[in-house]
Amino acid sequence: MSEKKNYGFTTTVLHNDRRKGIEHGSLHKPLHTSVAFGYDDARQLASVFQGKEPGFRYGRQGNPTISALEDKITRMEDGLATICFATGMGAIGAVFQALLKAGDHVVSSSFLFGNTNSLWQTVAGQGVGVDFVDATDVAHVEAALKPHTRIVFVETIANPRTQVADLARIGALCKARGILYVVDNTMTTPYLFRPKAVGAGLVVNALTKSIGGHGNALGGSLTDTGEYDWSAYPNIAANYKRNPAPQWGMAQIRAKGLRDFGASLGPEAAHHIAVGAETLALRMERTSSNALALARMLEADERVAAVHYPGLASHPQHGIASELFRAYGSLFSFELKDGIDCFDYLNRMDIAISASNLGDTRTLVIPVAHTIFFEMGAERRASMGIAESLIRVSVGIEDPADLLADFAAALQG
Structure with a gap:
C-alpha cells in the first residue's frame, strides 16, 4: 500500500498493516504471544533498550501485534504516535501517572464517565488540584485556570447526559496559554471527529467501545496529535529529552505510564480490536x-x-x-x-x-x-x-x- 496516496478512512484502516509488510503475506498482522524478544547480537539488544534503534524489549511495553494496532490508531487520528493500554481507564490513568506531580493543577469537565470522575477524586487526594467545570462554555474553563494548570481534560460527548464540550474554543484557549489539552474521543471515535482539529495534544480512545466494536476485548489508547509543544511542559524528566522535543511526551508516557504502571494491552485483545476497527x-x-x-x-x-x-x-x-x-x-x-x-x-x-x-x-x-x-x-x-x-x-x-x-x-x- 502506497504511503503517498491519500485513501479514505475505511480503506486506510483495512490496508494499514500491509504498509509495513506482514509475515508470510498474511492480510492481518499475526498474533504474537511471546513476552520476550531475543537478539543474536547483544549490542543490538542494548541499543534497543537505549532507544537508539527500533525493536521490542519485553511484552509489557508492546509487541508486533500491539505495535500494528498502535500504528492503525495513529493513522485514524491523524497523529504522530499512539500507545495502547489494557483498558481505556488505563490510558487515562497513564496521563496522570506520567505527566502530573503534587502541586500541579487540572481543569476537568464536570460531565464525565463515572470511573473517570472517581479517578480524578483519587488524583486530587494525592496532591494534584482538580477543578470540575461546566465545559460546555469555554468561559468556565478559563475562569478555573491557574498559573500551575498543566492539563485541561474533556470528553467530546459526555456519558451519559451527552453534554458536548466547547471543544474548539477550549482548544484555542489552551493553545494561547500553553496548556496540554486532553480530549477523550470515545463517544465520537476518530471516524466522527478528530480532536486534532480543535488543538488537542493528546487523544484518549477506549478501544473496548466502538473501535473494537464487538464487546469482546478490553483496551485503551493515547494518541499524540503533534499539536502540543512538549518543550514547554515542565514535568518532562531529563532522560526523556534525548530525542527531538515532539517525542518527549510519548517517551515519558510509555516509560512511566505503561512500563512502570503496567497497564499493558494483551496481544489477543489487540488482535480483536484491530479486526473490529476495520468496520x-x-x-x-x-x-x-x-x-x-x-x-x-x-x-x-x-x-x-x-x-x-x-x-x-x-x-x-x-x-x-x-x-x-x-x-x-x-x-x-x-x-x-x-x-x-x-x-x-x-x-x-x-x-x-x-x-x-x-x-x-x-x-x-x-x-x-x-x-x-x-x-x-x-x-x-x-x-x-x-x-x-x-x-x-x-x-x-x-x-x-x-x-x-x-x-x-x-x-x-
Whole structure:
C-alpha cells in the first residue's frame, strides 16, 4: 500500500498493516504471544533498550501485534504516535501517572464517565488540584485556570447526559496559554471527529467501545496529535529529552505510564480490536442513524420526560455537534415521566439488553442512577443532571424498524 496516496478512512484502516509488510503475506498482522524478544547480537539488544534503534524489549511495553494496532490508531487520528493500554481507564490513568506531580493543577469537565470522575477524586487526594467545570462554555474553563494548570481534560460527548464540550474554543484557549489539552474521543471515535482539529495534544480512545466494536476485548489508547509543544511542559524528566522535543511526551508516557504502571494491552485483545476497527465507519454510520431515529421517536412520546442526544434540535449543544461531528454518535439517554418504573420498562424490552458496555454491535440499556453512577451519591448525580429515571442507551446495528418497535412496545406497559 502506497504511503503517498491519500485513501479514505475505511480503506486506510483495512490496508494499514500491509504498509509495513506482514509475515508470510498474511492480510492481518499475526498474533504474537511471546513476552520476550531475543537478539543474536547483544549490542543490538542494548541499543534497543537505549532507544537508539527500533525493536521490542519485553511484552509489557508492546509487541508486533500491539505495535500494528498502535500504528492503525495513529493513522485514524491523524497523529504522530499512539500507545495502547489494557483498558481505556488505563490510558487515562497513564496521563496522570506520567505527566502530573503534587502541586500541579487540572481543569476537568464536570460531565464525565463515572470511573473517570472517581479517578480524578483519587488524583486530587494525592496532591494534584482538580477543578470540575461546566465545559460546555469555554468561559468556565478559563475562569478555573491557574498559573500551575498543566492539563485541561474533556470528553467530546459526555456519558451519559451527552453534554458536548466547547471543544474548539477550549482548544484555542489552551493553545494561547500553553496548556496540554486532553480530549477523550470515545463517544465520537476518530471516524466522527478528530480532536486534532480543535488543538488537542493528546487523544484518549477506549478501544473496548466502538473501535473494537464487538464487546469482546478490553483496551485503551493515547494518541499524540503533534499539536502540543512538549518543550514547554515542565514535568518532562531529563532522560526523556534525548530525542527531538515532539517525542518527549510519548517517551515519558510509555516509560512511566505503561512500563512502570503496567497497564499493558494483551496481544489477543489487540488482535480483536484491530479486526473490529476495520468496520468502524460502517458501524458508526448505522448506529448513529439508529440512535437518531430512536431519539426522535422517544422525544415525541408523551410518556418520556426528556431525551438527551446531540442530534436533536432541542439539545443545548446541537449547533456545536453539527458543526464539528460527521454524525451524532450511538449514545443517548432519556428520562421517563413520573409513574413509569424504569426497571419495569427495561424488563419489557425484547431486543435491547440490560448491560453496562458501550459501542457494541448490540443495543445495550442501563438505569444510570442505580448502577454506574450509584457510587457517587444523589447530590453529585443531581449536579451532573442525572435524574433517577435516566436510562442510557448504546445503540447497536439492529434493523431500525425492530429497534423502534421494541422501545415503543416497552412504553405500552
